[in-house]
Amino acid sequence: MNKFFFFVAFILATNLIAQDQKFNTLNTIPSETDLKATTYQRDTTANAFYIFEEGFSQISVKRDYDLSTEYKAKIKILNKEGLKYANIEIPLVKTDHSSEKIYDLKAYTYTWENGKKVKHTLNQANVYKEEFETHDLIKFTFPDAKPGAVLVYSYELVSPYLFDFNTWRFQEYIPKEFSRFTAKIPANYEYYVTKRGELELKKADSRVAKQCIDFGGNSSIADCIETVYEMEKIPAFKAEDYLTAERNFMSRIEFELIQITHLDGYVKKFTKTWDDVDHELRTSKGIGRQLRRDGLVDELLPEEIRALPNNLDKAKAIYSYVQKNYTWNGEYNIHKDMNLKELIKDHTGNVLAINTLLHNLYDAEGFKVFPVMASTRRRGFPAKIHPVLSDFNYIFIQLELENEEYLLDATEKNLDFGRLPFRALNQYARKIDFENGSSWIDIIPKDFSQITFRDSLKIRKDGTSNGFSEQILTGYHALTLRNNMEETSEDEIFNKFSKPNAHTRAIETVLKNRDNLNEKLLIRYSLENKTQKINDRIYFNPFNFQFFTENPFKLEERNYPIDFGYKDAYLYSAIVEIPENYEIEELPKDKALRMSDGLGSLIFAARKISESTLNIQCRLSFGEAVYPSAYYEGLKKFFDEIIQVQTQSLIVLRENS
The missing domain is CATH 2.60.40.3140 (Immunoglobulin-like)
Known part of the structure; x- marks a missing residue:
């Protein structure tokens, strides 16, 4: 009978809603x-x-x-x-x-x-x-x-x-x-x-x-x-x-x-072809003229760089020279007239000026290099079917060397060789080749940006613990931290960027390779954890740090792609030493999840490697930089699982009587 009344109520409510919708x-x-x-x-x-x-x-x-x-x-x-x-x-x-x-x-x-x-x-x-x-x-x-x-x-x-x-x-x-x-x-x-x-x-x-x-x-x-x-x-x-x-x-x-x-x-x-645009760019007073001004840079490079053979080391040296000696003024202005002389004189210029200088230095030294017109992430995608020059607001270069292609942009001081600023990661761009014609190129990064956590902890009998955490950052994770470190002290890095759990605090912070852009960025923390003891049991969360503090996906439905910009990976390992006279009562359950088509995975395991030592392993990866909207619901659930593993994985230790 109750089910019958519920069914009637449901039908009445549905009819009322339908009436409300008859606009x-x-x-x-x-x-x-x-x-x-x-x-x-x-x-x-x-x-x-x-x-x-x-x-x-x-x-x-x-x-x-x-x-x-x-x-x-x-x-x-x-x-x-x-x-x-x-x-x-x-x-x-x-x-x-x-x-x-x-x-x-x-x-x-x-x-x-x-x-x-x-x-x-x-x-x-x-x-x-x-x-x-x-x-x-x-x-x-x-x-x-x-x-x-x-x-x-x-x-x-x-x-x-x-x-x-x-x-x-x-x-x-x-x-x-x-x-x-x-x-x-x-x-x-x-x-x-x-x-x-x-x-x-x-x-x-x-x-x-x-x-x-x-x-x-x-x-x-x-x-x-x-x-x-x-x-x-x-x-x-x-x-x-x-x-x-x-x-x-x-x-x-x-x-x-x-x-x-x-x-x-x-x-x-009214609409131009790409051949029209290539001719217009080649003959323009702006981009075309400045790209041909190799004579301005003949004596610019130090002799120790010019004397190097045309290999990857020399390419990196030229990139580093421009990066260190010329400063981006924050402007784009790629469609306005630009004077390379002013950049060389003032050591400050817009995106077009700095990356044109980089192009001309490579060209003068005999490297194979091309300008690439692009649109920033905030600007929107440039039209592919036909050229619309106003769609483009950015420029960088492509260097071809030893059967490899490198996308280069010298506007950021902390950007490692072969990587574009995050603002430029807009999926595709137009390579300008005045001899063979321009063409579209894929600019999604092929490598993973990764954070590796290596923790070592010793639990005391009172439920507190101490130890250290070593964190290794590569790719865009390293770039983000380096860019923010100019306004952040080493003591602030812990709370602002490492996403510690509530029970964890840092006693000391040591940073390595801050200015060595071609090396991995290293952070080492000395850790102290609050007590997690209740009566004769210790409840210990082995995650001192979180990959994500919350699920970023909250919509009921999303009708546009999920664009991370780059492929992403997180590795977490921890060696945990338990106190004397305690035994392991419970370990968190293993978890192994894979998104459809292998586009993401989450693997978590806790193992006893001796009577007094545990090993914790967690691996998380996103195998694509961009996911179609059809994956939204799957990603949303995937993030829920990530948050759950980080917050609810408890090791229970019982004191022996």
């Missing part, structure tokens, strides 16, 4: 359900959400053949935190000669009061414009906005920039119940159309609209291709750790003009 997704008219809703069942953490959104873009005759986008939206405010979405900003791009304009802006706030719908209209006097160098912002706040309100607004945006047909962003930082975009493009206008993000479209239907636009004159009426894109139940984009640029993964439709075929047959191209 008006046909237009911007607020329904009673829209106005009365107090939560969004698909995402109960949402403070606001779009009920309906629609856009229509076309080349408009009445707007003098500029690009017209009609936009309308209906937003539900659920609570006080959602009121920030009542503040609207509409960006308008501008140049010295032209600008985008906005027409027919309307905005209304709807509330449910005393059993009826009440409408509040935006006063146009409360619409403001903020002017900046490259754009303006149209700003307004919905009148009488409050929790429970439904906000509706619409406008027409007219743009002279046909090269970038309107990008439609299906996904934002709040959910959307429904979003539709229609693109009506003359058939003689050819665009690249790219869908970004992992969310699936509900609809992408195209039709031919006959004789849709008249360009004037005889035989000047053209057909159009009209495409309708729809998406529904769109989750909010929620950023989490191990993410590159958010713009890489937010679901949207992008357009870029390839060419216009005029009705007289003349073709005007």
Whole structure:
């Protein structure tokens, strides 16, 4: 009987939820359900959400053949935190000669009061414009906005920039119940159309609209291709750790003009090929010219470096020379004119200047070297299908030596030879070869960055323990610590970077190879642990340090990859000596986990190697730098297991009576 009542209650609750979800997704008219809703069942953490959104873009005759986008939206405010979405900003791009304009802006706030719908209209006097160098912002706040309100607004945006047909962003930082975009493009206008993000479209239907636009004159009426894109139940984009640029993964439709075929047959191209770009770079006053200025560096290297044979030792010496003698000013500016003379004189410059100097020194000494254009992790991925130079904001070099390829960047003082700064680890980049043509290269590090813990501990009869821990850091773990040590004393390293457990403290810290970048970074701690004795038993956690203090993955669902940047490994070994007159009552259980496809593993074991000595081994590895979103749930559970092993692995010792 109880089960029956539970089943009935469940059905009733399900029906109520379904009723709550029957929003008006046909237009911007607020329904009673829209106005009365107090939560969004698909995402109960949402403070606001779009009920309906629609856009229509076309080349408009009445707007003098500029690009017209009609936009309308209906937003539900659920609570006080959602009121920030009542503040609207509409960006308008501008140049010295032209600008985008906005027409027919309307905005209304709807509330449910005393059993009826009440409408509040935006006063146009409360619409403001903020002017900046490259754009303006149209700003307004919905009148009488409050929790429970439904906000509706619409406008027409007219743009002279046909090269970038309107990008439609299906996904934002709040959910959307429904979003539709229609693109009506003359058939003689050819665009690249790219869908970004992992969310699936509900609809992408195209039709031919006959004789849709008249360009004037005889035989000047053209057909159009009209495409309708729809998406529904769109989750909010929620950023989490191990993410590159958010713009890489937010679901949207992008357009870029390839060419216009005029009705007289003349073709005007807008998108360049990589051959065009290679020629442009080769002949430019910036990158191309400076890469050819080997004469500036003829006498720059010390004679003891120049006298070396062209082997790996000499390559490392040249790299170290630039790294130590020239300082990065924190700027990129790879598309601006750069003067190598100024860098050589001032010993300070941007990314382009420093890595161009490195390139030219190698080239002058007879090494085979190429510039590589890239985009930083925060910038986003550069387009692969066709060249977009503005996608690139970074440059480093590739050195080919003794059948090996080395990626080099001399902007960081603590970066070891053959490693890129973490900011540059954006999966792929474009190698510039003026003789054979440019090409894409993979820049994901092939080696593992590793931390090895080697502990030796002696437990006393009172449950306290002492000993030492030696930690060995390689790759990006070593780089991170070296970069931070300039602002951190050796005594602070223990708490800030080694992630000690609560029962562990350091008595003394010794650091080795701090400045020797090509050697492993070593830290040695003298340890003292608090007592863990209860009555006649000692409960001892053999982990003095943690790989991770918490699970970084907390989302219900993640629709973008997990990008660590590099492959990662942790090794933990400990020799534990137990006190006299104690015996081992319990050891933690062994654990051996492997992710699917062998992309990660966790192995833990505790072994008795004598009557008084235990050996603890734990190995953790992540075999890929980047995991597709399909692995998210598996990684989330994997991290739970890691945390559990580190916090709940207890050795129980019993005192003999």
